[in-house]
Amino acid sequence: MTGAWALLGAVAVVAVIALVLRARDGRVRVAERAEARVSLPGPVRDLLDAGTPVTLVQLSTAFCANCRQTRVVLEDLARRVEGVRHVELDVTDLPEVAADLGVLRAPTTLALTPSGVELVRVGGVPKPDALIAALRPHLPGPIG
């Protein structure tokens, strides 16, 4: 009898997680604080480029199921949109980098300015249109 209840409970938990993820996945969250992060971890800071307004830093792990798809989406976005570049950082063996950034899941994508200000953050596979819209104020030319 206990088993039957546990079975029902498990199904209910799955339904709740699925709904929460559907709502959150790929959503673009605009950073609240606009000041530069003093403590941006070194491996991330090294990836920034002075000449490009926005660097999309994709944090991946070796065991990440959606990182490949995220890479395809962001590489395509970086090709189409001027002033945006995409880099990927494998944090499998850099857990302290993920912890410093408050990143708990992979893939997570951060949009950073050359000085390391975090503009937006996306967990899961980003929706390209929403991401471009959120970055538009920080980009130079019209979207090609």
Add this chain to the structure above:
Amino acid sequence: MPNEATATKDAPVDPRGPRFSAWITSAILAVVLLTGSWRLLAAQTLLFAMCAFISLKLNPWGHVYRFAVQPRLAPTTEREEAAPLRFAQGVGFVFALTGTIGYATGVTALGVVATSAALVAALLNAAVGLCLGCEMFLLLRRYAPALARPQ
């Protein structure tokens, strides 16, 4: 880079295969919950272990998928890396092993809780295509480093 101690490296797979397997795994775990059979759970634990620590090719449901299901589906060029799948099997192994020990030693509550947790993960994979262990790798790494050591 993860260390190179991994026994074999599996080639990327058709992502629908693991979804199919996850449905069967979910069914097995559901039967375990309903019957409380530690033998069935032990068999599933062994299956998890073979897939996680040796090769995904040892998964019998993968072969069923290839011979009975895949020919009936439209081909896809989409491929999924094997490393996340194997990691997920490893997470399943830990829960299934805990559950087996619980049921077999009469600590039924432990068996029920661990099996339910494994069922949640399997069902999420089957129904939503979400690999919970993979998404949560960073979380595991932070709070349970022993569990998330790269294999």
